[in-house]
Amino acid sequence: MKLFQTLVLLALASSCAFASDPSPLQDFCFAVNDLNSVMFVNGKFCKDPKLAIADDFFFSKFRYPGNTSNLLSSKVTIAFVDQFPGLNTLSIAMARLDFAPYGLNPPHIHHRDIEMLVVMEGTLHVGFVTSNQLNNTLFTKVLSKGDVFVFPQGLIHYQLNIGQTTALAFAFLSSQNPRLITIANTVFGSKPPINVDVLTKALQVDDNLINYLQEQKWFENH
Structure with a gap:
């Protein structure tokens, strides 16, 4: 019995030792002691689930190609929690990436999420760079229709259309509010x-x- 109790205590101590805080869902959130101050939460307030309707889980803006008539010849249409409130608390987001010929989604970072990219049309040259500890190694790949590539969290990455036709890809991200740093x-x-x-x-x-x-x-x- 004593052995069992000891094992239980060790398990509880271990679980406490390895616990961690929840991931932040915005760039920063200052602590305030004044309870009368403006309230802001790590994420969004929740609608009463009893009031939910089908449209809360629906997003239609990916139907339409993005306007690539710009300096980068690309357009990223995002479905983060701000655009798609139904994602709140689900730890997932999406983006549609449209590319004109030789269009670029420039080097950027998502500091809160992992990104998985699937090519639907065209040919993309993609890559990411590891951290200093791994000698800033560049991993690159040319992707065709149906190919999938994953970009680890917090690493610089990019996508370039190397074809003479338009390209289309969808990205799946592991945060409801990935944000980005270009x-x-x-x-x-x-x-x-x-x-x-x-x-x-x-x-x-x-x-x-x-x-x-x-x-x-x-x-x-x-």
Whole structure:
């Protein structure tokens, strides 16, 4: 009996030791002590399940091709919790990716989710770069119709249409609110801009180039 009790205590201690906080669903959420302050939760408030209707679980915007007449020749139509409230608490989201010939979804990061991409039409060159600890190794693949590729959480990745025809893909993401950080837009388009001395030293280029890049109008294809 004592052995059984000891094993139970060890199991409970182990489960407590390896417990973790829930993943954040927005970039930050400041703690407040004033209960009269504006309330904000990690995620969205929930509708009473008894009031749910079929349309709460329905999203139709993927029916229509995205407008690829832009600088990147691509358009990403997202179905995150803000666009599709039925995803709340389900830890999943989706996106439709449309590409004109040679269109690009530029290098970016989803810092809260894993992404799985399936190609429906065309040919895409895709890739991601590992962390510094793995020597910033680049993994790339050319995908055709029906192919699937997975991008691990938090790693820089991209998709490029290498064909002379349009391409279409769908992405499945493991968070209701993946968000994203587009590398070039973030580094060169921040408001206010990052100090030029920081970027010249970090990128090992002269300040004329940094000034030029910070003056550009960085386009978001989402």
